[in-house]
Amino acid sequence: MSNPVRGGPLRSIHPLGQPVDGGRDPGDPLKKREQREARARSSGHGPAKSQRTAQSAPPSAVSRSPKTVERLGRLRRELARISPAPGSPEEALAEIAMALERANLGDWVAPLYAAENREPCAEDNSLKIRLAAHEIVIQSNGAFRIVDRHPPMAVYFSMPGRGKPGQGTPR
Numbered sequence: 530m531s532n533p534v535r536g537g538p539l540r541s542i543h544p545l546g547q548p549v550d551g552g553r554d555p556g557d558p559l560k561k562r563e564q565r566e567a568r569a570r571s572s573g574h575g576p577a578k579s580q581r582t583a584q585s586a587p588p589s590a591v592s593r594s595p596k597t598v599e600r601l602g603r604l605r606r607e608l609a610r611i612s613p614a615p616g617s618p619e620e621a622l623a624e625i626a627m628a629l630e631r632a633n634l635g636d637w638v639a640p641l642y643a644a645e646n647r648e649p650c651a652e653d654n655s656l657k658i659r660l661a662a663h664e665i666v667i668q669s670n671g672a673f674r675i676v677d678r679h680p681p682m683a684v685y686f687s688m689p690g691r692g693k694p695g696q697g698t699p700r
Contacts, residue, residue: 601685603632608675608686615671616691618656622667641665 542656587670593601613620626638640646640660648657658665659678663685667673671690677683 600632600634604628604634605686606631608688611688614665614689614691616673618667618669621671621690622671626672
């Protein structure tokens with residue numbers, strides 16, 4: 530028996546004249562595409578499960594290794610030990626570098642001093658230091674803020690500075 534619409538053979542026909550196998554003619558291009566995709570997924574040539582999961586994850590989810598999470602926790606503890614608060618950008622930078630050393634993250638110190646990572650801001654006389662995953666903003670009174678550069682750009686750590694009373698933590 531042949532399909533009068535497509536001109537191809539049908540395996541079986543419903544009494545109303547529709548194909549029985551899923552409602553589509555076997556020669557239907559959409560059905561063929563679905564079959565190709567199903568074969569690709571089952572053979573392992575389709576997107577990996579982890580890729581499908583990563584695509585469906587919200588953009589704010591940052592995947593860090595447990596080792597990095599532990600290092601960032603150590604650094605946060607050492608930054609919290611800074612006392613007294615820094616009074617200038619130079620003091621703030623030195624305190625951040627010492628906190629990195631105390632947290633056994635000495636290899637993270639060099640990018641702080643690299644000229645290509647520094648960007649002065651003329652508006653408020655602050656200094657921006659761009660790192661791989663964080664950005665440090667240091668104000669002229671020593672106040673600083675470390676911001677995670679991954680969405681949603683959350684503040685990792687902030688500290689008010691000494692100096693002029695009207696200046697607080699950078700925004």
